[in-house]
Amino acid sequence: MLNDKLKYLEEFKPQAGDAWFIVPIDKIAEACKTLRDEYKFDCLSCLTGTDRGEFLEVVYHIFSYQTKETVVLKVKLDKTALAVPTISGIWPSANWMEREAYDLLGISFTDHPDLRRIMLPDDWVGFPLRKDYKEPEEYRGMSTKLC
């Protein structure tokens, strides 16, 4: 149904669980706006990212209180260019969730109003939810080892 209007959406169905749509990077804001304005998807339920090894993906779970439907959008990001347009102007809840994805995965959201670390201290090195993350030996003179 969504493919009729948003022709660039590409559907994927895994063996188990939910299906999703892949969206080109430059179309994500437009797709979200269309979903909100024309398909009654009024709520961004979850925004997160996954490190897939060669690339990262940003996952959007968009929900409608009116039709009780959820749609899953994904954007694939090359590890050399980790930037995707922000959607915090479309759903305000995206503001903090994008900050979290930036903090823990290092995904940069262009035109985000306040892109800072949210969970970790500002001077923390690295992005913990990356698969190749190495825990620092110490932080400000404190050892991170247990014993």
Added chain:
Amino acid sequence: MIRTEEMTISMGPQHPATHGVLRFIVKTDGEVLHEVKSDIGYLHRSMEKIAEKVGYIGFQPYTDRLDYVCAMTCNHAYALAVEKLAGITVPERAEYLRIIAAELNRISSHLIMVGVTAMDIGAFTPFIHAIRERETVNDLFEMLCGARLTYNYVRIGGVSFDAPAGFKEKCVEFLDHLEPIIDEFNRLISFNKIFVKRLAGVGVISREDAIGYNLVGPNLRGSGVKWDLRRDMPYSAYPRLEFNVLVGTGEAGKVGDCFDRYMIRIREMIESCKIIRQALSLMPSGDTMAKIPRRIKPPAGEVYMRCESARGDIGFYIVSDGTERPYRLKMRTGSFTAMSIVEKIAPGLMVADLVAFVSSMDVVAPEVDR
């Protein structure tokens, strides 16, 4: 000469009226707030990374630490997500035991909220009354699973123990005791004139903001959105149970004010009592645990499962690569989004109203930071 410039105050992280370790950096003009920035992350334990290391079964006890005030529903939400991904069917008796545990925990969590709200704005006695009732819930949980705070009771495939002999009677006895106590509590504090004045018309959240900022559960219903996952996207045995979904009506001020959010919780306790009574009478006999393999290996795929906790809709997003460890696990919690709206609503409030506003949102710090 009197200086009239703005003053910046750091409220927290160890402030008696913030729930757990939270910090606000507030700019004030006298008593009026001009700008509020929330600073979170003090309790960040990177549980999502831990999940990638300990595997599906090993992560179950960690979900208790996600929201220790309502640990049963966190257990439940996680178990539901893994079961959906791995295609596990839960025995009927376990479904009812889960609901009884979840609703008892909802009552104890709401008791904390109503007690703490009163304490935060200056009335200490109601807190003691609420804690006294919560103690009985803890006793009931101790009967069920031996633990009083972090239960690890709801497991993937069912529940860890069957209800012992005498549990049903004790439970009914508690419900018979609690329902009149809630009336007493209302006489003590809920309709006290000073208390109502501190909450009514304060921190009003519009319906559009509540949905836009992804508020969930009682905070969303307080703004007049009639939405409850237990009724609207039912899971477990909820479709067979009858209860009302309550919304804020602005009875003392405006729809979506602190008083609406407070009253929703008071009234939800009565609804939970109704649910528990029905579940106790409908509960069949039989197994409490499905036959599951020692190592759970869901097929490759992903799932996003939501469940109604005391703090509202809690979502688990799990990506599986077919091994016994989740490839990625994300927890989307109600307290996190509730904290994000503070910056929008707080300007214009008084400093003391910020305290009332934050406690009316029922934020639990470990759930914000994970």
